[in-house]
Amino acid sequence: MTAAETAAAATAGPVRAALVILLTLVGSFFLVVGTIGLLRFPNVYNRMHATSKATTLGAASIALAATVYYLPNGDGLMALVTVVFLFLTAPTGAHMISQAAQRMGVPFLDGVTWPRQPTSVDADGADGTDADAARGDD
Amino acid sequence: MAEPAYLAWMDTVLFAGLALAAGLTLLVSYRVIRGPTVPDRVVALDTIGTNVVAIAALYAIWSQQGYFVGVSLVLAIIGFISTITVARYVTEGDIIE
Numbered sequence: 001m002t003a004a005e006t007a008a009a010a011t012a013g014p015v016r017a018a019l020v021i022l023l024t025l026v027g028s029f030f031l032v033v034g035t036i037g038l039l040r041f042p043n044v045y046n047r048m049h050a051t052s053k054a055t056t057l058g059a060a061s062i063a064l065a066a067t068v069y070y071l072p073n074g075d076g077l078m079a080l081v082t083v084v085f086l087f088l089t090a091p092t093g094a095h096m097i098s099q100a101a102q103r104m105g106v107p108f109l110d111g112v113t114w115p116r117q118p119t120s121v122d123a124d125g126a127d128g129t130d131a132d133a134a135r136g137d138d
Numbered sequence: 139m140a141e142p143a144y145l146a147w148m149d150t151v152l153f154a155g156l157a158l159a160a161g162l163t164l165l166v167s168y169r170v171i172r173g174p175t176v177p178d179r180v181v182a183l184d185t186i187g188t189n190v191v192a193i194a195a196l197y198a199i200w201s202q203q204g205y206f207v208g209v210s211l212v213l214a215i216i217g218f219i220s221t222i223t224v225a226r227y228v229t230e231g232d233i234i235e
Contacts, residue, residue, distance in 0.1 A: 012145065012148070014142070014144045017144040017145060017147070017148045018144065020148055020151075020152075020199060021147065021148055021151045024151050024152060024155045024196070024199075025151065025155075027155070027192060028154075028155045028158050028159070031158070031159055031162055031189065031192060032158070032162065034185065035162045035165055035166055035185070038166060038169055038181070038182065038185055039165060039166075039168065039169060044173075044175055044177045044178050044181060047169070047178065047181055048181050051181055051184065051185045051188075055185050055188045055189070056188060058188075058192060059188045059189070059191045059192040059195075062155070062192040062195045062196055063191070063192070063195045063210065065195070065196075065199060066195040066196075066198050066199050066207055066210070069199045070198075070199075070204055070207065073204060074204075075198070075204035075205075075207040075208075076207075078207045078208055078211055079195065079198075079207045079210070079211075081211060082191070082195070082207070082210055082211045082214055085211065085214050085215065085218075086188070086191070086214055089214070089218040090188070092218070092222075093184060093217075093218055093221040093222060093225070094181075094184075096221065096222055096225035096226075097177050097180050097181055097184070097221065097224075097225050098177075099225070099229065100177060100180075100224075100225040100226075100228040100229045101175070101177035103228075103229050104175070104176070104177065104228060104229075106175050106177060
């Protein structure tokens, strides 16, 4: 089975090889962008903005390269499931971490407040001070 | 056997991507060690998990061993579960009440 898999994998045509090269380069670019954003952004919310989008796109692009490479076999479908799973779970995890950071009291940058919430109960008289009201509900 | 030229190019690009992703993971560990707050460290660990998913997928192509695709999927699942667990532990105080 291993010899058959190797023989099937070694017959990757030029179109498939070009697609794998292209997707790998795109994924590496997005990984670099996400890492630079994680290292350089000033706040945990801004860092999450970099990692939860750019790094997820990079990893999904590389997993898509694995899908292209292995597609007649079952491993290509598993790589496709990895892509779907990354796109489902990365926003969920980033949302939960940002919620946890906001409840821990990690401050925003200067001049950044919550947008006005018209459906909130305790936002009657408060005009621009919803940040304190939303931060203090712990 | 005599490889065509595009397979050699693909090997080169895949190995360069592997080395790049490994170096980026080392750079991300700076944010793990010196994150000012706990959510910074959690975000950096999540990023390390995503990078290792990419490394496993790249290694699955480069070494022509399809089992590492499964390694990548399981690492994605474990990274998501650990992120959710740490977020719940930070907010709620315990994980399973």
